[in-house]
Amino acid sequence: MSIKIKASILIVDDNEDLVESLSMQFSYLGFNVTKATSPIRALELTELICPDLLISDIRMPKLDGINLIRKFKAIQPNVKVILMTGYYPEYEKSITEAIQQGLADRVIQKGFRALEIERLVYELLSNSGKKEKTLQADRRKILFVDDEVEVTDFLNSFFSEEYEAAVANSAEDAFETYVRFQPDVVVTDIKMPGQGGIWLVKQIQESKTKCRIIIMTGQDNKSVLQSLKNETGIEEYFSKPFRMSDVENLSQKIKEGFQPPKRRS
Structure with a gap:
């Protein structure tokens, strides 16, 4: 499962620092990024580029983001749009209308992670x-476990198109879900309140059911990882904090694990 990694994004905001920060972020992820620090410049760029996605601030001098996307989509109607704002209550009505009219696809309030x-x-x-989605009966099952709801929600959203996914936000809930859900893969954090990920791994291993386990950890220290391996026998790790490219790599790793081994000729 992969997004169009070489997709192009146009970022528009009169805040040059934010434009630069977002540009670096998405360039790192493999996107082709174009920057504009004024809505007028963004409209000029319609003659030069055809972005897949437009990320625009709303409150800007001379032309606000709502009118920018209206003019932009009159020229390039297929562009996807994310609106950014630090003044949501002030623009709530305009944002709602823009989404209803198909001018904008999403809105995000500034201060976002x-x-x-x-x-x-x-x-x-x-x-x-x-x-085409995989038929429900043929879909592999994945259980994501982390005490941070944002993490499990994100992973669930990413993988649910191709896999049947479930989430849990504690080790105790995770094991109950595991028994009921019978996943093919469990991706679990280690440090969580309560019993924690080590306990969960051992419970799964003691259940004698066949399941692949991938550990999520914020520890990238080799000695720590070796210690975890010695304690759990698990050799697959997924580092936190992660970026979209890391999740893509995890997806590929999981997919490869379901491939039958190649026969020797």
Whole structure:
């Protein structure tokens, strides 16, 4: 499952620092990024580029973001749009109308975390080239476990198109879900309140059911990872905090694990 990694994004905001920050973020993820620090410049760019996604602030001098996207989509109607604002209550009515009219696809309030806007970008660009979903009966099952709801919600959103996904936010709830859900793969954090991920891994291992386990950890220290391996026998790890590229790699790793081994000729 992958988004169009070489998709193009146009970022528009009169805040140059924010434009630069978002540009670096999405360039790092493999997108082609174009920057504009004024809405007038963004309109000029319609003659030069045809972005897949427009990320625009609303409150800007000379032309606000609502009118910008109206003019932009009159020229390039297929562009996806994310609106950013630090003044949501003031623009709520205009934003609602823009979404209802098909001018905007999503809105995000400023002060957002990197993962939040990456998730929106992923959702929009992956939906723009939808593929057939795997039949429910044929879908593999994945259980994501982390005490941070944002993490499990994001992973669930990313993987649910291709897999049957479930989430749990504690080790205790995770094991109950595991028994009921019978997943093929469990991706679990280690440090959680209560019993924690080590306890969960051992409970799964003692249940004698066949399940692949991938550990999420914020520890990237080799000695710590070796200690976890010695304690659990698990050799697959997924590092936190993660970026979209890391999640793509995790998706590929999981998919490869379901491939039958190649026969020797």
